[in-house]
Amino acid sequence: MHVNPLSGRKRPATALCAICAAVLLSLSACGSSKKDTSSDSGGSAKSSDTSSGGGSSTSSTTASKCGLGNNKPASGTPVKLGAIVTKQPGTDFTDITGGAKAYFDCVNANGGINGRPVSYLVETEQTDPGQIASLAKKLAETEKVVAIVGNISLIECSVDHKYWEAKGYKEIDAGIAPECWSTPNSAPVNMGPRYSSDGAVQTLIRKGVKKIAFIQSNVPGTGYIKAGPEIVAKAAGVPITTLTANVPVQDANSVAIKAVQAAGPGGGVVLNFTPPEALKILQGAQRQGLQNQVKWGCSTPCNTDFLAKALGSAWNGKLFVNAELAVTDDPGPDSTLYRNIISKYAPKIPLGSFSQMGFIQARIVTDALMKVKGPITVKTANDAIAAVKNFKTDILCKPFYYGQAPLHIPNNTDLTTTPKDGKMVKDEDCFAISDAEPDIAKVRDIEKQQGAS
Amino acid sequence: MSALAFLGLPTWENFKPFIVTGLALGGVYAVSGVGMVVLYQTTGVLNLAFGAVGALGAFIAWEMINNTGLPTWVAILTCIGFGGVVTLTYGVIFGPPLAARDPLTKAVATLGLALILLGAMSWIWSDKARSLDLSTSNSGFEVNGVLVNWTQVIAMGFAVGLTIVTVIYLRYTRTGTAMRALADDREITATLGVPVRRVEASAWFVSGCVSGGAGLLLGNLVGLDAATLTFLVISSLAAALIARLNSVVVTLIAGLAVGLVNAMLAPILSVSEYRDMSPFIMATIALLWLSRKDIRVTGVR
Numbered sequence: 001m002h003v004n005p006l007s008g009r010k011r012p013a014t015a016l017c018a019i020c021a022a023v024l025l026s027l028s029a030c031g032s033s034k035k036d037t038s039s040d041s042g043g044s045a046k047s048s049d050t051s052s053g054g055g056s057s058t059s060s061t062t063a064s065k066c067g068l069g070n071n072k073p074a075s076g077t078p079v080k081l082g083a084i085v086t087k088q089p090g091t092d093f094t095d096i097t098g099g100a101k102a103y104f105d106c107v108n109a110n111g112g113i114n115g116r117p118v119s120y121l122v123e124t125e126q127t128d129p130g131q132i133a134s135l136a137k138k139l140a141e142t143e144k145v146v147a148i149v150g151n152i153s154l155i156e157c158s159v160d161h162k163y164w165e166a167k168g169y170k171e172i173d174a175g176i177a178p179e180c181w182s183t184p185n186s187a188p189v190n191m192g193p194r195y196s197s198d199g200a201v202q203t204l205i206r207k208g209v210k211k212i213a214f215i216q217s218n219v220p221g222t223g224y225i226k227a228g229p230e231i232v233a234k235a236a237g238v239p240i241t242t243l244t245a246n247v248p249v250q251d252a253n254s255v256a257i258k259a260v261q262a263a264g265p266g267g268g269v270v271l272n273f274t275p276p277e278a279l280k281i282l283q284g285a286q287r288q289g290l291q292n293q294v295k296w297g298c299s300t301p302c303n304t305d306f307l308a309k310a311l312g313s314a315w316n317g318k319l320f321v322n323a324e325l326a327v328t329d330d331p332g333p334d335s336t337l338y339r340n341i342i343s344k345y346a347p348k349i350p351l352g353s354f355s356q357m358g359f360i361q362a363r364i365v366t367d368a369l370m371k372v373k374g375p376i377t378v379k380t381a382n383d384a385i386a387a388v389k390n391f392k393t394d395i396l397c398k399p400f401y402y403g404q405a406p407l408h409i410p411n412n413t414d415l416t417t418t419p420k421d422g423k424m425v426k427d428e429d430c431f432a433i434s435d436a437e438p439d440i441a442k443v444r445d446i447e448k449q450q451g452a453s
Numbered sequence: 454m455s456a457l458a459f460l461g462l463p464t465w466e467n468f469k470p471f472i473v474t475g476l477a478l479g480g481v482y483a484v485s486g487v488g489m490v491v492l493y494q495t496t497g498v499l500n501l502a503f504g505a506v507g508a509l510g511a512f513i514a515w516e517m518i519n520n521t522g523l524p525t526w527v528a529i530l531t532c533i534g535f536g537g538v539v540t541l542t543y544g545v546i547f548g549p550p551l552a553a554r555d556p557l558t559k560a561v562a563t564l565g566l567a568l569i570l571l572g573a574m575s576w577i578w579s580d581k582a583r584s585l586d587l588s589t590s591n592s593g594f595e596v597n598g599v600l601v602n603w604t605q606v607i608a609m610g611f612a613v614g615l616t617i618v619t620v621i622y623l624r625y626t627r628t629g630t631a632m633r634a635l636a637d638d639r640e641i642t643a644t645l646g647v648p649v650r651r652v653e654a655s656a657w658f659v660s661g662c663v664s665g666g667a668g669l670l671l672g673n674l675v676g677l678d679a680a681t682l683t684f685l686v687i688s689s690l691a692a693a694l695i696a697r698l699n700s701v702v703v704t705l706i707a708g709l710a711v712g713l714v715n716a717m718l719a720p721i722l723s724v725s726e727y728r729d730m731s732p733f734i735m736a737t738i739a740l741l742w743l744s745r746k747d748i749r750v751t752g753v754r
Contacts, residue, residue, distance in 0.1 A: 244726055251715060257720075276583070280676030306581050
């Protein structure tokens, strides 16, 4: 039935329709990223050198310490450190720099870096290469920071890596762009979407799947990422189909069905999405009764209790997530300190991989700077960072190192987690990312040559 | 080898589950489209904030269910009522001053509301993963080997039911007759003694309640994500455009078709990445087809 059966209306409906469609299409393109109650701030307890490493549980529940751990506020000339972080609608990585700042606040309350407080300057960017380049110059030339720690940006490594190399900065960061793992002056504490997807594929292959369907968001860089799972599956003799889905996902049920059909009976589906998008697909699968038809895997972003809570118990033990860092309730000393300082210095930041990454980066750099003899300059600070070797922590599977190399992938050993009643728990101990990946093979050779592994 | 396989397409067995998901989503597109068409016909306003209002209602429902312990039905009613109240408030405040402006100005004004609500949602709830669980999604039945859950049934049923009720209401009630009269000529209707403001207010309120219901269903069927729910209005708009913003029955059929075509393209890997365009391709083809007589008469300029 026509609401308006008469033809004499004067509203220019067709023209309006066309204009509105164009406006909305443009907008849609634009539209489209608990706490421990302990009061121990980390001012006491034993050194991280006593921690287990290996990412596995230890019997210790004693926290590591912040800096000198003397409970005395630091004074004197601050040691300036800097970071560049993406913060824009839909993509906000400031939990990482927030985690780093929490640790530095704790260091400042515990004697600082040999008595000097840390001044941590965090610059936010909105994926504008010009802006990112100018922020790097601002930090290095205006603020005169001595080191870069906590960088996490969609494109910062691509834009700035040559600048940092020219200026002699050795970044410790959390990577996203490929240059974060393929250039000499960047050593991320994470391994990024490609190698994390590799890890999820390896896990499902170990669990006996006959075929893999790897599906990720349809954004720039998918070709680089999907090459990893393809190499790993091929090396294992397992067929693989790679798919993409437009984000934000508007028809999660269909995406889930498509992935399950591509995997086939006895197959496995590996997702590489942000947590909200992965959640939509997993719930779409659940609504269609598909969670038992294949095995499900996911790269690191799924390793968050927030996602586990949203999934509920229906997914207990049915989703295998590659985790680049230890589970947040690991009893190791660094994990205990991490929970304590987030609770005390950054209570609004959730426990999870992001704040863990910031924490561990800050801890590595603090440890390195405390070994500097004499003035802390750009040269002495970055020499100390480059000298980091065998840094043991229960948050990473194996000790962190920097060294001199054309590329750095120090985190190349991961574990697997799975949801259990609203929390992510460990499913599988640390395992090595496949050296069928050419750059992983190179890094393993470098580790052997430099005795870093 | 089947004809589908010969053409390099998935088998019929592979297509079957997409029919259900497509019809369910299409049902919600149709519901939203019907709400938009009725409001447009009555007030001359194309409400581009339809999705954002529903999304905010769905977030409030999520908050109530997860953090207040209130029963789910209270959250559902609150979501629907919230949609009605917010839309009515906007209509009462901005409707009269904009009444004499052209339709495009009125539509862009609602876009402002949509962006404000979207910003508010991002600010309050960030972009963390959330899920709006409805018990109707946890049970269902099988049809020819395809699982159908009750939320999907409700989505399709709501679309058909809403359309039937709207048709009856517009034809057989005084307010409905007044709405149809307003659609034809606002000035003459006013001079005949029809309480224009009251009739328009009722259209704003009912349309808002429909947006709340659609937001709830989409929050469950698609996921609780502010941007996704806000911009899903685009597919609904395509359905309304196919109906040229003046037929609720055609809007229903178009909404179901948009959802179905979109879903059926998913398993065809060669075009799957581009299927989000399908609502607009369908709308463009429909508008060109429906305008062919005008084009013949006036020529293309």
